[in-house]
Amino acid sequence: MTLFAAIRLPQEILFGKGQRHALPLVAARLGRRALICTDQRFASTPLFSDIVKALEAASIAVLIHDDVQPDVPSETVAVCVEDARPFDPELVIGIGGGSCLDMAKCAALLLSHGGQLRDYYGEYKVPGPSLPIIALPTTAGTGSEVTPVAVVSDAERTLKVGISSPYLIPTAAVCDPELTMTCPPRLTAIAGADALTHAIEAFTAARRGADPLLAQDHVFIGKSALTDHFALLAVKLLGRSLEKAYRDGSDEDARADVMMGALAAGCAFGTAGTAAAHAIQYPAGALTHTAHGLGVATVMPYVMNFNRSASIAEMAEIGTALGLGQSPNREKLATAAIEEIRRLFAAIGITRTLADLGLAADKLDWTAEQAFGIDRLIKNNPRPFDLDAMKRLVRAAYEGDLAASAI
Numbered sequence: 001m002t003l004f005a006a007i008r009l010p011q012e013i014l015f016g017k018g019q020r021h022a023l024p025l026v027a028a029r030l031g032r033r034a035l036i037c038t039d040q041r042f043a044s045t046p047l048f049s050d051i052v053k054a055l056e057a058a059s060i061a062v063l064i065h066d067d068v069q070p071d072v073p074s075e076t077v078a079v080c081v082e083d084a085r086p087f088d089p090e091l092v093i094g095i096g097g098g099s100c101l102d103m104a105k106c107a108a109l110l111l112s113h114g115g116q117l118r119d120y121y122g123e124y125k126v127p128g129p130s131l132p133i134i135a136l137p138t139t140a141g142t143g144s145e146v147t148p149v150a151v152v153s154d155a156e157r158t159l160k161v162g163i164s165s166p167y168l169i170p171t172a173a174v175c176d177p178e179l180t181m182t183c184p185p186r187l188t189a190i191a192g193a194d195a196l197t198h199a200i201e202a203f204t205a206a207r208r209g210a211d212p213l214l215a216q217d218h219v220f221i222g223k224s225a226l227t228d229h230f231a232l233l234a235v236k237l238l239g240r241s242l243e244k245a246y247r248d249g250s251d252e253d254a255r256a257d258v259m260m261g262a263l264a265a266g267c268a269f270g271t272a273g274t275a276a277a278h279a280i281q282y283p284a285g286a287l288t289h290t291a292h293g294l295g296v297a298t299v300m301p302y303v304m305n306f307n308r309s310a311s312i313a314e315m316a317e318i319g320t321a322l323g324l325g326q327s328p329n330r331e332k333l334a335t336a337a338i339e340e341i342r343r344l345f346a347a348i349g350i351t352r353t354l355a356d357l358g359l360a361a362d363k364l365d366w367t368a369e370q371a372f373g374i375d376r377l378i379k380n381n382p383r384p385f386d387l388d389a390m391k392r393l394v395r396a397a398y399e400g401d402l403a404a405s406a407i
């Protein structure tokens, strides 16, 4: 096997308790007028007022857009950008969950290049660098602080859409686990499960390194030696602390592990990409109006079992990273890893089946067809699909039949 690696990351990643206090210095290197994208929840906190005061004390003028909505409806981006244009921002700061970070990416994109958001849907449609972005996550989940993608919802499309371009990678990610201390258990679980799913899908992604132009033609390019390193770190940190953070949100060490896990998972999947679990969530989430993290985690054990035969070595390594030991029997360890993910997700309240998620029985084929149509994710899956296989997998995840998902 030839060693292959590719990775794209922010210029600066800061992680640790209190790192938010570095924001004024980081921002001052990038400009003097900052558009801040956040939501009403965070804007009403003393933490936010302190951040704004610190920026102003560093002679950075700020314009606050505090109306980011979950899942970023595309028309809300246009409103933010129109409000911001007269201010002529030199940088954009996103503070909040993945939705606020994705809004910051979209705002930076349109402020720099004009046009409509839909002009950029897909891969490599962004023509050049955009305003610098600083991302400060307040959830531990999406990894958007380091990834090249912004996900939005568009009323004209059933499925959510992504804009994927290395130009959307934030210039700096400032990750302060204190900002996640207020996440209620359900949000901690759903965001953390999304992160663990990113790590697993990146680590088990297809090996596609043979084509030297792969990374020039595609944003998400499958597993590689460098993304593997981050993915395993993420599995280890989330495996040991996600349940703890869910049960006791005041556990600072667990919060730090989970946020670092989400960050590391973002570093992995931002280049490696995700695969079938994410493909199935897109249509399932659109039909059930359920959170992204809940949907991907619901189907993850079934997708792992489907992929098991193609990824025994990787699944066994995931088992070891989850603290299940180092058995020479990789088959057994791979099975144990799938069981452990299933147990962990159930323990933090993730729905066990697509039926529990609210998917209607007469929508299974449609869900499978839509998922199968998301080419960039399906190509990245380690075990190849045909439509019938996808239909069987979706049905197994609907019925909660783990054994059937392997067939």
Ligand SMILES: NC(=O)c1ccc[n+]([C@@H]2O[C@H](COP(=O)([O-])OP(=O)(O)OC[C@H]3O[C@@H](n4cnc5c(N)ncnc54)[C@H](O)[C@@H]3O)[C@@H](O)[C@H]2O)c1
Binding pocket: 039, 041, 042, 069, 070, 071, 072, 096, 097, 098, 099, 100, 102, 138, 139, 141, 142, 143, 144, 147, 148, 149, 150, 151, 152, 160, 179, 180, 181, 182, 183, 184, 187, 191, 194, 292, 293
């Ligand atoms: N760009 C990427 O790489 C990427 C990856 C995965 C998912 N996503 C997208 O990110 C979005 C989901 O992001 P998310 O899971 O972070 O949730 P979110 O940003 O949609 O926020 C969900 C809710 O949590 C609240 N919240 C955020 N931080 C909090 C805190 N510290 N304490 C209490 N409440 C808090 C928010 O106010 C909001 O009401 C989806 O649109 C998803 O598609 C993006």
Ligand SMILES: [Fe+2]
Binding pocket: 142, 194, 198, 278, 292, 293, 296
């Ligand atoms: Fe995700």
